[in-house]
Amino acid sequence: MELIRGIRNIKARHYGCALSIGNFDGVHQGHQQVIKRLVEQARQRALPAVVMIFEPQPLEVFAKDKAPARISRFRDxxxxxxxxxxxxxxxxxxSHEFAQQSADYFVRQLLVELLGIKYLAVGDDFHFGKGREGNFASLQAAKKQYGFELTATDSFCLNQQRVSSTILRQHLADADFSSVAQLLGRKFSFNGKVIHGQKLGRQLGFATANLKVARHVCPLHGVFAVKAYVQHQPEHRFSGIANIGWRPTAAGKDLLVEAHLFEFDANLYGQRLVVEPQLKIRDEQKFDSLDALKAQVNLDIKRAKAYYGLAE
Structure with a gap:
């Protein structure tokens, strides 16, 4: 799949396509249905299937830290x-500057003149342009003017429940990982390169593999029983626990996933690790001392091992 970073990198060879626009956060089963339909329609018309997303996501520009937590990283x-x-x-x-463009400019300049869209699929609640003046009705008018095909993407329901990123975030907040997996069509995970941390876990006797959470807001916080594996080696899975958060006892400044894996002592620095939360053990909290933290981690490990049926 070709990655085009920015409008300035749209070339003449990119002219003519079937297009869908959205955040596609999580690429859940609803998104998957939209994309499958887009690809099918593109193939029927002998056109490339193109997805347009925005970085940062619009609400991250307008709401900043109050924006919804991202379900998936860009790489995922x-x-x-x-x-x-x-x-x-x-x-x-x-950006704020991009948001000031008129709806007509967005359609005419970007969609028609640069991308040459022949087929467009968006939600019927899609808004665009300055003050969100553009909507599906605007696109229906533009369709007649510029001659492209337009279709609305229907909401996808699973077990009579609408699948959406908002509902996914709620299930994540509730640590309902079974429902999350159903809506995603796969297990929720953190995937990242193992980095060096403060080595605090090693000092306490619990060596950890640390992943930096490159998200504005994380959908999960707390201590969890997890399964983890090195990317491309999913057949070798290890049980463990992970703290997901800011490490208040250590005055942490970065949002991290700190995974302690049972019966595992290899060097993981620089490797990509996949961490799948299975069960929430407790919320993240600040302890008065490192001894108090160590005592609690021992209890967390005991509970996680009991969950996995492992001997102490």
Whole structure:
């Protein structure tokens, strides 16, 4: 899948496509249905299937730290879209300046003149342009003017429940990982390169593999029983616990996943690790001393091992 970073990198060869626009956060089963339909329609018309997303996501610009937590990182989103057969991913930089463009300019300049869209699929609640003046009705008018096909993407329901990123975030907040897996069509996970940390876990007797959470807001916080494996080696899975958060006892400044894996002592620095939360053990909290933290971690490990049926 070709990655186009920014409008300035749209070339003449990119003209003519079937396009869908959205955040596609999590690439859940609803998103998957939209993308499969896009790819199918693109193939029927002998066109490349293109997905347009915005970075940062619009609410992250307007609401900043109050924006909804991201379900997936950009890298994960890229991989999921690629696996669904998308030919090109266009990443448009979103800013206050970009948001000031008129709806007509967005359609005429970007969609028609630069991308040459022949087929467009968006939600019927899609808004765009300055003050969100553009909507599906605007696109229906533009469709007649510029001659492209337009379709609304229907909401996808699973067990009579609408699948959405908002509902996914709620299930994550509730640590309902079974429902999350159903809506995603796969297990929720953190995937990242193992980095050096403060080595506090090693000092306490619990060596950890640390992943930096490159998200504005994380959908999970607390201590969890987890399964983890080195990417591309999913057959070798290890049980463990992980703290997901800011490490208040250590005055942490970065949002991290700190995973302590049972019966594992290899060097993971620089490798990509996949961490799948299975059960929430407790909320993250600040302790008065490192001894108090160590005592609690021992209790967390005991509970996680009991969950996995492992001997003490």
């Amino acid at each position: 989103k890229y991989q999921q879209l690629k696996s669904l057969g998308v030919d090109r991913l266009l990443v448009v930089r979103f």
